[in-house]
Amino acid sequence: MADGAPARCYALITSAGNGSRAVRPADPAAPKQYQRLAGQRVIEHTLAAFLALPHWAGVAVVVAPGDDAYQSSDARVRVWPVGGAVRAQTVHNGLQQLAAAGARDSDWVLVHDAARCLIEPAQIERLLAACWDDPVGGLLALPLPDTLKSATAATAATAAMPRVAATLERDHKWLAQTPQMFRLGALRAALAAHQGSGYAGITDEASAIERSGAQPLLVPGSASNFKITYPADFALAEALLAQRQTQRLALPDSATAATPTTAPMNPASPAPATPAPNPLAGLRIGEGWDIHALVPGRPLILGGIHIPHPSGLLGHSDADALLHAITDALLGAAALGDIGTLFPDTDARFAGADSAQLLAQAMQRVAEHGYALINLDTTVIAQAPKLAPYKAAMQARIAEVLGLQPGQVNVKAKTAEKLGPVGQGLAIECRAVALLQRVA
Numbered sequence: 001m002a003d004g005a006p007a008r009c010y011a012l013i014t015s016a017g018n019g020s021r022a023v024r025p026a027d028p029a030a031p032k033q034y035q036r037l038a039g040q041r042v043i044e045h046t047l048a049a050f051l052a053l054p055h056w057a058g059v060a061v062v063v064a065p066g067d068d069a070y071q072s073s074d075a076r077v078r079v080w081p082v083g084g085a086v087r088a089q090t091v092h093n094g095l096q097q098l099a100a101a102g103a104r105d106s107d108w109v110l111v112h113d114a115a116r117c118l119i120e121p122a123q124i125e126r127l128l129a130a131c132w133d134d135p136v137g138g139l140l141a142l143p144l145p146d147t148l149k150s151a152t153a154a155t156a157a158t159a160a161m162p163r164v165a166a167t168l169e170r171d172h173k174w175l176a177q178t179p180q181m182f183r184l185g186a187l188r189a190a191l192a193a194h195q196g197s198g199y200a201g202i203t204d205e206a207s208a209i210e211r212s213g214a215q216p217l218l219v220p221g222s223a224s225n226f227k228i229t230y231p232a233d234f235a236l237a238e239a240l241l242a243q244r245q246t247q248r249l250a251l252p253d254s255a256t257a258a259t260p261t262t263a264p265m266n267p268a269s270p271a272p273a274t275p276a277p278n279p280l281a282g283l284r285i286g287e288g289w290d291i292h293a294l295v296p297g298r299p300l301i302l303g304g305i306h307i308p309h310p311s312g313l314l315g316h317s318d319a320d321a322l323l324h325a326i327t328d329a330l331l332g333a334a335a336l337g338d339i340g341t342l343f344p345d346t347d348a349r350f351a352g353a354d355s356a357q358l359l360a361q362a363m364q365r366v367a368e369h370g371y372a373l374i375n376l377d378t379t380v381i382a383q384a385p386k387l388a389p390y391k392a393a394m395q396a397r398i399a400e401v402l403g404l405q406p407g408q409v410n411v412k413a414k415t416a417e418k419l420g421p422v423g424q425g426l427a428i429e430c431r432a433v434a435l436l437q438r439v440a
């Protein structure tokens with residue numbers, strides 16, 4: 001509380017790298033933080049762990065200039081396209097933005113790599129608890145587990161497999177992880193001192209703080225909190241994320257949900273009693289329904305595709321009743337309200353909106369609240385046109401928008417047996433059911 005006010009706590013997620021060492025053959029264009037693993041993008045797994053905690057005055061995600069691939073509807077999150085050429089520059093720029101946004105020098109900042117997507121809320125709390133009353137701050141880190149070798153300088157002959165130059169002393173050596181937690185003012189000043197050299201040798205926040213003469217705390221982390229760096233890391237990360245999802249499925253909600261604590265900085269809380277497994281806990285179901293009038297002169301957009309027909313659905317957006325029903329089913333399952341609250345039909349921004357984009361935003365919101373989508377079942381009730389030829393395309397498009405496999409989405413079509421306005425061809429009605437699983 002150096003300047004009198006109680007310290008607040010910010011998270012700063014570095015997400016401006018291009019992941020040149022982790023090119024994934026399946027999707028070589030996307031940097032590692034945007035690769036999809038176990039139903040969500042890497043960055044979404046990372047953010048879910050942070051957003052599961054209640055401590056933040058703000059969560060800043062620093063992305064590369066011009067990068068708009070990540071947005072968040074969580075009010076705590078700001079996305080700033082001010083990433084730099086090196087990670088330290090990205091952090092420095094993010095800290096300047098935080099300060100400009102009202103963060104004080106005495107506030108704590110936890111800097112974390114977007115690429116460490118296996119971070120867990122408990123690990124973040126461990127760092128907070130260890131550092132909160134420390135004059136310097138610290139980082140999650142792991143004692144070096146293996147024998148350490150230096151290698152001969154690479155020559156053409158040894159480029160693929162160099163030779164051992166020496167065995168190094170390994171006592172007291174730790175591998176630095178993130179988050180790394182320091183006071184905003186101290187970290188900003190420490191980084192500023194190296195701006196002129198292009199941040200040479202500043203490969204993490206602690207190295208800058210060390211060079212200012214302070215000694216950060218080494219807080220034991222976890223081997224699972226590794227940084228996705230090489231292509232093979234994706235498979236390991238995905239296996240661990242999938243395993244966590246399965247384990248959470250087998251535990252009651254009380255054991256898996258983030259528990260906002262009034263004293264999060266106290267590391268000495270008693271261990272909870274072992275809960276009895278409940279195979280249904282962590283699952284949430286939601287239903288959605290929508291109906292739009294069918295009028296001549298509008299394109300018929302259903303399930304995210306254009307279906308040739310003399311009339312189309314009337315509405316403020318593109319009126320895709322099927323995507324609207326799915327959006328409501330997702331929001332409903334996560335108890336996040338409904339489509340009308342999120343995207344009001346009185347808001348001119350949504351006039352003619354592509355409902356696929358609205359659905360993608362709703363899915364992102366659901367993911368940020370710690371849920372993955374297991375499956376969707378839907379029904380379209382339309383007297384005409386005949387929808388059977390379009391069902392597979394609708395399924396594929398919905399799966400694409402939601403990042404699912406086509407087998408996780410089902411589209412059924414029925415007529416209304418000529419009964420009521422739907423049966424008379426005046427409207428199309430859609431229903432959807434979504435099953436979510438808590439994953440963070």
Ligand SMILES: Nc1ccn([C@@H]2O[C@H](COP(=O)(O)OP(=O)(O)OP(=O)(O)O)[C@@H](O)[C@H]2O)c(=O)n1
Nearest residue numbers: 014015016017018019020021085086087114115
């Ligand atoms: N100029 C940079 C470089 C890296 N990062 C971020 O810092 C984290 C760790 O860096 P690293 O693993 O080196 O990521 P990349 O630079 O993306 O990878 P590479 O070095 O393989 O190109 C990642 O979340 C990355 O997005 C960043 O924000 N700004």
Ligand SMILES: C[C@](O)(CO)[C@H](O)COP(=O)(O)O
Nearest residue numbers: 087113176177178203204227
């Ligand atoms: C900050 C860091 O994750 C600590 O291990 C690491 O130094 C960043 O990775 P990079 O490959 O050096 O950018």
